[in-house]
Amino acid sequence: xxxxxxxxxxxxxxxERLHRxxxxxxxxxxxxxxxxxxxxxxxxxxxxxxxxxxxxxxYYCAGxxxxxxxxxxxxxxxxxxxxxxxxxxxxxxxxSQSAAASGRGGLVVxxxxxxxxxxxxxxxxxxxxxxxAGHMSAFxxxxxxxxxxxxxGHDLGDSIYEAEIxxxxxxxxxGADCVEKEMTQADIQRVAALLDRAAIATKATCFRHYGSAxxxxxxxxxxAAEY
Amino acid sequence: MDRPASPEIRTxxxxxxxxxxxxxxxxDAVAERFDLTHRSGTHALGHTRMATExxxxxxxxxxxxxxxxxxxxxxxxxxxxxxxxxxxRRQGIQFSTxxxxxxxxxxxxxxxxxxxxxxxxxEAALADLDGFYTFAVGTKDGFAILRDPIACKPxxxxxxxxxxxxxxxxxAIATLPDAATAEIWEPHPATVYSWRRQ
Numbered sequence: 001x002x003x004x005x006x007x008x009x010x011x012x013x014x015x016e017r018l019h020r021x022x023x024x025x026x027x028x029x030x031x032x033x034x035x036x037x038x039x040x041x042x043x044x045x046x047x048x049x050x051x052x053x054x055x056x057x058x059y060y061c062a063g064x065x066x067x068x069x070x071x072x073x074x075x076x077x078x079x080x081x082x083x084x085x086x087x088x089x090x091x092x093x094x095x096s097q098s099a100a101a102s103g104r105g106g107l108v109v110x111x112x113x114x115x116x117x118x119x120x121x122x123x124x125x126x127x128x129x130x131x132x133a134g135h136m137s138a139f140x141x142x143x144x145x146x147x148x149x150x151x152x153g154h155d156l157g158d159s160i161y162e163a164e165i166x167x168x169x170x171x172x173x174x175g176a177d178c179v180e181k182e183m184t185q186a187d188i189q190r191v192a193a194l195l196d197r198a199a200i201a202t203k204a205t206c207f208r209h210y211g212s213a214x215x216x217x218x219x220x221x222x223x224a225a226e227y
Numbered sequence: 228m229d230r231p232a233s234p235e236i237r238t239x240x241x242x243x244x245x246x247x248x249x250x251x252x253x254x255d256a257v258a259e260r261f262d263l264t265h266r267s268g269t270h271a272l273g274h275t276r277m278a279t280e281x282x283x284x285x286x287x288x289x290x291x292x293x294x295x296x297x298x299x300x301x302x303x304x305x306x307x308x309x310x311x312x313x314x315x316r317r318q319g320i321q322f323s324t325x326x327x328x329x330x331x332x333x334x335x336x337x338x339x340x341x342x343x344x345x346x347x348x349x350e351a352a353l354a355d356l357d358g359f360y361t362f363a364v365g366t367k368d369g370f371a372i373l374r375d376p377i378a379c380k381p382x383x384x385x386x387x388x389x390x391x392x393x394x395x396x397x398x399a400i401a402t403l404p405d406a407a408t409a410e411i412w413e414p415h416p417a418t419v420y421s422w423r424r425q
Contacts, residue, residue, distance in 0.1 A: 036398065038398065039396075056397050058397060058398050059396065075397070077381070093411075094411075094412065096413055097413075115378070116377075134415075
């Protein structure tokens with residue numbers, strides 16, 4: 001295990017070491033101490049290593065992650081796992097706004113609550129929120145899955161394209177073109193598999209399913225002649 | 228607020244308990260200039276401004292105070308401040324800059340003059356102020372927080388049995404005693420949070 005104490009060394013130094021790791025590296029277990037809310041910790045990792053961060057992190061933690069497993073033992077600020085490509089990012093506390101924004105793949109787990117715009121413009125990432133998610137979550141979601149075990153705030157799934165949303169609790173309101181859909185057996189299996197990967201014990205049968213009604217501009221075949 | 232007797236003198240705050248210190252420069256240098264480390268009190272608001280809508284001068288810096296023992300800091304920008312400033316001037320509120328945040332401060336002064344409490348004044352602001360804002364407001368009795376209805380600007384709250392703190396980011400709270408074990412949460416949009424000194 002490699003231990004980095006951010007009370008004594010810089011985030012830039014840590015990230016440079018993580019970026020230099022070669023494929024097949026044997027430096028695969030890292031522990032980061034005293035993050036104290038610093039921004040951009042463990043961003044841009046491309047190797048399947050394990051990074052454990054002991055404490056609260058600032059903005060954009062684990063951004064652009066590919067392949068790595070990153071666990072935050074604390075809360076996370078704005079933009080957790082922004083543009084995640086693959087791998088797993090887990091926060092044992094709460095996450096602030098825009099968690100997993102524009103993520104293309106991988107899994108983001110927020111054990112507590114996620115605030116506004118969770119999964120905004122998601123493009124393939126899977127997100128599991130153990131608590132509740134704030135307003136405008138999955139805004140303009142293009143692909144991927146958002147699972148919320150608690151409640152969802154206002155304007156859930158506003159202007160959504162093809163992402164799928166599952167919520168166990170209440171939904172304050174649905175955004176433009178987002179509608180409730182049938183919860184099929186395939187949906188239950190999809191949610192159960194994600195809850196299992198996220199290690200969150202909630203019954204997949206409690207969830208309701210939301211997605212696009214496909215009535216906004218881009219879904220109208222009449223507009224195809226414009227191009 | 229009376230007009231200054233000498234044009235080179237500006238009044239940044241007045242009242243019984245709240246003192247306003249503001250200046251242009253690096254935060255550490257400004258804090259040293261006012262010897263902030265040797266000040267004491269029950270509550271304090273700090274602000275570093277990234278100017279977008281008006282000049283970088285001491286007059287345009289936060290906090291803004293337009294009434295006795297009132298001060299306001301703001302992250303964001305207001306879009307209806309010009310019209311609101313005009314109507315508040317007609318109500319007797321005086322402004323010394325073209326800054327949008329000063330209008331929010333003047334608006335609260337006007338509301339508080341009507342005899343309502345700070346929480347009610349901030350709730351009224353939700354209807355009358357248009358734009359982006361996370362506000363922190365200090366009065367002689369305590370302080371309050373309000374975010375706009377879409378929570379455009381970040382905010383984090385932390386509370387222990389000894390203190391409560393609000394900041395744009397946790398980094399500013401991390402240095403407080405026992406911050407690592409504080410209860411930490413994000414304030415909801417369009418919701419007034421307030422604390423009174425005991």
